[in-house]
Each structure stands twice: as C-alpha cells, then as structure tokens.
Amino acid sequence: MCGIVGYVGPQQATPILIAGLRRLEYRGYDSAGIAVVGPRGTQVLRCQGKLAGLEAMIAREPPEGTLGIGHTRWATHGRPSEANAHPHKAGGVSVIHNGIIENYLPLRARLQAAGRKFASETDTEIVAHLIDEALLAGAPSLVEALRVALRQVHGAYALVAISEKHPGQIVAAKNASPLVVGLGQGETFLASDVPAMLEHTREVIFLDEGDVVAVTAEGATLSDLDGKPLARPVRTITWDAAQAEKGGYPHFMLKEIFEQPRAIADTLRGRLLLEAHDADLEGFEIDPRGLRRVLLLACGTSYHAGLIGKFLIEGAARIPCEVDLASEFRYRDPVVGPEDLVIVISQSGETADTLAAVKEARARGARVLAISNVVDSAIPRASNGVLYTHAGPEIGVASTKCFTAQLAALALIAIHMGRRSGQLGPEAATKLVGELALTPTKMTEALEGLGDLKQLAREYRYARDFLFIGRGTNYPIALEGALKLKEISYIHAEGYAAGEMKHGPIALIDDGVPVVVLAPRGPGYEKVLSNLAEVRARNGHIIGIGTQGDAQLAGLCDRVLSIPDAPAALQPFLTVLPLQLMSYAIAVAKGNDVDQPRNLAKSVTVE
Numbered sequence: 001m002c003g004i005v006g007y008v009g010p011q012q013a014t015p016i017l018i019a020g021l022r023r024l025e026y027r028g029y030d031s032a033g034i035a036v037v038g039p040r041g042t043q044v045l046r047c048q049g050k051l052a053g054l055e056a057m058i059a060r061e062p063p064e065g066t067l068g069i070g071h072t073r074w075a076t077h078g079r080p081s082e083a084n085a086h087p088h089k090a091g092g093v094s095v096i097h098n099g100i101i102e103n104y105l106p107l108r109a110r111l112q113a114a115g116r117k118f119a120s121e122t123d124t125e126i127v128a129h130l131i132d133e134a135l136l137a138g139a140p141s142l143v144e145a146l147r148v149a150l151r152q153v154h155g156a157y158a159l160v161a162i163s164e165k166h167p168g169q170i171v172a173a174k175n176a177s178p179l180v181v182g183l184g185q186g187e188t189f190l191a192s193d194v195p196a197m198l199e200h201t202r203e204v205i206f207l208d209e210g211d212v213v214a215v216t217a218e219g220a221t222l223s224d225l226d227g228k229p230l231a232r233p234v235r236t237i238t239w240d241a242a243q244a245e246k247g248g249y250p251h252f253m254l255k256e257i258f259e260q261p262r263a264i265a266d267t268l269r270g271r272l273l274l275e276a277h278d279a280d281l282e283g284f285e286i287d288p289r290g291l292r293r294v295l296l297l298a299c300g301t302s303y304h305a306g307l308i309g310k311f312l313i314e315g316a317a318r319i320p321c322e323v324d325l326a327s328e329f330r331y332r333d334p335v336v337g338p339e340d341l342v343i344v345i346s347q348s349g350e351t352a353d354t355l356a357a358v359k360e361a362r363a364r365g366a367r368v369l370a371i372s373n374v375v376d377s378a379i380p381r382a383s384n385g386v387l388y389t390h391a392g393p394e395i396g397v398a399s400t401k402c403f404t405a406q407l408a409a410l411a412l413i414a415i416h417m418g419r420r421s422g423q424l425g426p427e428a429a430t431k432l433v434g435e436l437a438l439t440p441t442k443m444t445e446a447l448e449g450l451g452d453l454k455q456l457a458r459e460y461r462y463a464r465d466f467l468f469i470g471r472g473t474n475y476p477i478a479l480e481g482a483l484k485l486k487e488i489s490y491i492h493a494e495g496y497a498a499g500e501m502k503h504g505p506i507a508l509i510d511d512g513v514p515v516v517v518l519a520p521r522g523p524g525y526e527k528v529l530s531n532l533a534e535v536r537a538r539n540g541h542i543i544g545i546g547t548q549g550d551a552q553l554a555g556l557c558d559r560v561l562s563i564p565d566a567p568a569a570l571q572p573f574l575t576v577l578p579l580q581l582m583s584y585a586i587a588v589a590k591g592n593d594v595d596q597p598r599n600l601a602k603s604v605t606v607e
C-alpha cells in the first residue's frame, strides 16, 4: 500500500505534492519522492525514510514546475532505499505505482535482453520502460503508450505517468488499487485517496477497475483499456480531512477490519497458483521430505495465527508442527536443529522476543522463514527467507488485517509444503486453492452481513467477564477473540478449547456471563453444540458464531452472528470477523480509545 499524488495547473506543484503526501503518510512511509516538470526539464527527488527527509532535500534544491507526481512508499518488491523509491524513470518517462505487478520478472528479463538497464529492484520500474518503449515504437500519445504497457502487465495497480515530451498532461490507470481524480478550477489532481486533495477541491471522480485517464489542467478524459471513452459520476465529498484519512470510518481499526478482503487478495496475488494448484513462496523453497518438524514462533495475535498455521501445515503436508510463544522458546534451551524449519510470524517485524527467538533458532542450525508485514524490518533481515504479507500499514494497535493476512501466508506455505511432500494430492490441492481464492469474497459477504453490532455492544458493555470457546481451527480464534476484547474494551476475557469447559472453566458460568461459542458447521459441530448445552444449563448468555442459515444453532443461542460456509481449515478467516467487530463495538460503546488502547504499543521492541 503506497500513497500517490499528481497535480497539473497554474500553481507550483511541489508544495501541493508534499502537502498531499503528508496526508497519505498513513499509507506507507519507508521512502518518498517527487518528479516535477518545469523549465529545467523533469526534476526527480527521492529519499529513503519519512517525508521529512524529502522535505529537507526540497528545501535545498526546490524543483520548479506546475506539473508533478509524488509518492510515499510501503515496500513490497525491493527493500526501502533511495534507489527503490518512486518515481522511476526510463527515457523521459517517470512513473509512480501502488500495487504489485505479478509478472515483472519475465518482463524485466525481456527488457534487459533488449538492452535496457534497471536502476532499482522494484516491479514498478518495468512500467516506465514499457511506456518509454511504446513511445519510441511510435505510440501516438502518452495515454496510448500507457495502454500498450498495461496490456503486458498482470497484477494490481494504480499507475501514474508523466513524460517530458508530453508536457501539460498526466496519465493514469487503475486496477484493484485505489485512484481518485480531483477536479479544481483550472487545475486537476490525482491521488490514492481523497485527503490528499481536500484542501483544494471536493469534486472528485473515483476511478473504476480498468479505467485509464488522461489529465490536464482543464480536466480529465476517461477511457477503458481499448480506448473506448467512459463517463464516471463526479461526487462531492462532505468528510473533513481526518475522516477522509480513515476512509470515512470513525477509527483506523474499523477501516482495517473492512480492508481484510483486500489484504488477503493482495497477499495471495501472484503466489496462489490456480492452474498449477500450488503456491509460490517467492524463491523460498521448502523440501518437507528432509524435515523433522516445523516450529512456529510468535507473540500475541501472531501466535494465534501460528496455532492455526499448525492445522494448515499438518493438514496439507502431514509434517508435525509445534507452536511456541517466542518469549518462552528463547529461554528454555529449546531442542531445535538443522532438521527443523522454523517459521516466525511478526506483523511489525521488530518484536524483541521474536527476533531473539530467530537468533536462537539460527544459532542452533535451523532454517528460519519469517512472515512479516514490514519490508526489511529486523526479523526478516535476521531470517533465511521471508514471505511478506501485503496488508499495508496497520495503524490501529489491535491487530486485525495483519492477522488474517498472516493466515493467508500460512495457507500458502501449507499448500507449497503439501504439494512437495506428496501428501496434498492434485484433487485436494485444487479444492484448497480454489477455496482460498474465494476467501476474500466470502469475507466481504460476512462483513456486509454482520452490520455494526451497536445493539449487541449496548447489551454487553457492562459485562465483567467474557468466555470464548471453540474447537479445532476455531480454538485459536476463541483465544484471539478474548485477546481483542481485553485489549480494547478492558473487559476480562478468556478463550478455551470447548472440550476443556468441563475440566474447570464451567465453574465460572452463572446468570448472565456472556459466552461466545464458535460453532460453524463442520467437524466438531455436534460436539460444540453439546458444550453449548452445558453452558445453557447454567444460565450463561450465549452469543453463537455460526454458518448462515443454521436454524438449529439460532434456537440454542441468545444471539447469533452468521458467516458464510467454508471448509474447517479456512473458517478462521471468517469466524474472527464477528469477534473483531464485536470487540470494536463494545470498546466504542464504553468510550475507549480504540486505536490507541491504554498501556499498549504497536511494536514491542522491549523484552
């Protein structure tokens, strides 16, 4: 997830671009850059790190010109560095991009064979070359050259390009990454999100998938990939800038909950191989045949993802998995060695305990694969390989979209290992790959169906204790539901394996203790219903999480929150959603600071 801005009009572009990027810093902040076209040709300034670094460069040599583009980066391909910062240039063409070009490696090889030199490790730079190549081959306009380039790339993009030989215009295209045009008086703007332009205009056009646009100071001309003219409605934005940054949501956490289908789709993109029924781990090959076991290490919510990873990997590859808290592993003289694969999971990539666990495992000879959302952070750097989740920056302290993106990464690893172990046959692999590909759509359906849960929150906000119970893949979700509620609503909550209730926790049940029962249809369903009956018999209040249309469950619960049907291995992607929304709604009903709960920090770099 990156931030994009563009400006053409009568004013100096640089201050407008910088103010826009400042508003988009929440989308990424590991490097930034601008390209401005003026009397001195195209001036490109780029800087690793936060925007302040770029501003200092601009103060030293302010670029002049009334047309420009700017970018704030959240690295996906290529580490955060000045060379990988956007804009990328080829010939007279400069390009900025938000998204992932899946087929950039073969395209890069073809362009290199044609004699083109690359200055970065990014997928974006190939687009600058493709546009330049099309112009040299006689494309009649910049927008047509962009179309020629787009016909060659697969993936997700919001792309914006300018060319020294085509002054006065900016061209852009959208597919699966956001892009908005802002219409001013004699000036036009482009951005990934409306906050970047709200100071200047409230009249905007939200581009749709496959839209291509040519922008001048006079306005925007829209067309499709074949050049057929398009019309899109002009909308008037009524949000203030702070609301707009949260996409109109009152909190980042809620925005991030609703971003999950996109985060999963981006994490699977280019890696889930539908036709080969396989998963590509971007160069990290795992040969399960020589492995003794897999060890999954993490803290907090990421540890819960690890618990689900055990089900996924054991289910697909039949290799024993152990899951451990990184903070425990590192201090217990662990039995680990070269015959083990260690998978460490850390959203921030900086958690001190997880980093220490990586060092411990490597010192004992194990190979370590990291799953992280932050490119080039300490944990991926200390590991042998990394599979990045593409959730985009998570601002809310309570992790939501990074958790489900971690599950997507673990599912990819499971498929990869299953195929190579010979345990996941072609038929089962086709089924799993197909179901995983459907997951983002099912998540959207679930989120749309659940509503805002305000009424439920009003009923339960004064509860002193909450219990969450589930079985199989939904036991870790019970733990995660309890953690979410504790973190942001400050209500005491416990997660239990449903079968454990009668071994102790059932003593806690009395009139009115809310018990969240994870009971989607699938293996263990009947058993969970028996556990539910035990709670009911003791007058607990039951909130059931069940499969859409399950009348039997509805008859046994005080409230039911429904999700679409899914195979057991992939149910956690869906069952966690009502729990995230419920914790959020209760925290809001209690008036708590949802995005920055007390005593917590987004990355825990102390032991």
Ligand code: F6R
Binding pocket: 299, 300, 301, 302, 303, 345, 346, 347, 348, 349, 350, 351, 354, 397, 398, 399, 400, 483, 487, 602, 603, 604
């Ligand atoms: C809970 C939460 C924490 C983190 C934990 C590990 O919502 O965010 O429990 O999961 O601090 O953090 P990472 O994944 O950054 O290593």
